Amino acid sequence: xxxxxxxxxxxxxxxxxxxxxxxxxxxxxxxxxxxxxxxxxxxxxxxxxxxxxxxxxxxxxxxxxxxxxxxxxxxxxxxxxxxxxxxxxxxxxxxxxxxxxxxxxxxxxxxxxxxxx
Numbered sequence: 613x614x615x616x617x618x619x620x621x622x623x624x625x626x627x628x629x630x631x632x633x634x635x636x637x638x639x640x641x642x643x644x645x646x647x648x649x650x651x652x653x654x655x656x657x658x659x660x661x662x663x664x665x666x667x668x669x670x671x672x673x674x675x676x677x678x679x680x681x682x683x684x685x686x687x688x689x690x691x692x693x694x695x696x697x698x699x700x701x702x703x704x705x706x707x708x709x710x711x712x713x714x715x716x717x718x719x720x721x722x723x724x725x726x727x728x729x
Contacts, residue, residue: 614672621677629682644703645691648684649711655683656715660722664729 632654633647640646662675688711695704
């Protein structure tokens with residue numbers, strides 16, 4: 613039955629990723645992959661928060677399911693490659709460095725916030 617928790621979380625995470633990407637692109641344009649950046653940072657924060665959750669079921673639902681479907685390493689990689697190939701090399705490097713720094717910072721903040729709960 614654990615697989616059902618993962619499926620339910622993913623059923624929420626995947627549409628959230630799509631809708632967030634569309635909303636961010638509508639507001640900021642598509643010159644930089646801000647939508648993917650946003651979902652990856654938010655997912656990192658949520659995963660950090662989950663360190664304070666003791667329930668394995670909540671971890672499956674929210675961590676593996678929701679965050680697994682919300683965040684996307686493959687899209688991050690593809691969009692970074694496309695930036696690089698289009699000649700936007702500085703933006704590609706900025707995407708890599710910014711995503712790593714923001715993701716690590718977000719997971720750290722999530723862990724710290726979980727400690728306060």
